[in-house]
Amino acid sequence: DIQMTQSPSTLPASVGDRVTITCRASQSISNWLAWYQQKPGKAPNLLIYQASSLESGVPSRFSGSGSGTEFTLTIRSLQPDDFATYYCQQYHSALYSFGQGTKLEIK
């Protein structure tokens, strides 16, 4: 099975900051990687797929990059609505898997 590891687990930041979250796969997954945002009490929301493609309706301040085993999610100019938990998900394997999550919190 493919293990996904995110870092950091918690990321303190301020409105206006540029932040980066990293996701590493235990083996190469090419670019079969997605990112989700989840707010408390809500279902997750798809942000990015195929490592760098922005889902329709998602603000352009979100971007993704990477291939193989290392990927990043970058949020440029943090907005108050962005404080949430972020998850990566690989879909290279038929057995999908998520990272453990990164909680973006207000500094």
Add this chain to the structure above:
Amino acid sequence: ELQLVESGGGLVQPGGSLRLSCVASGFTISSNYMSWVRQAPGKGLEWVSVMYSGETTYYADSVKGRFTISRDNSKNTLYLQMNSLRAEDTAIYYCATSPNYDIFTGYHHLFAYWGQGTLVTVSS
């Protein structure tokens, strides 16, 4: 409008069984990849199972042999039969899908639409 509505959660004793349902509207589940994803209280997301449009199924190692995914096309409903339940199966269970088959992006493997979730609690 595409919608997913789960039901069937509740309190069950260890070793017991439960069947979850996910009623879909706005699209046809038999033409799409449908998954169950769970989230234990205060924890992260865990993919549980998927059923492809051609009825191929896959399961996470943690539930393989205990859970069975199925669907009723006439009711446009996805199911998750859960047997031999354990305390660690306690979670909110979501059904999720992305009803846009795209072999180039793999979009159909993703979770663009989610239900509201149903809570399963395994406890004596």
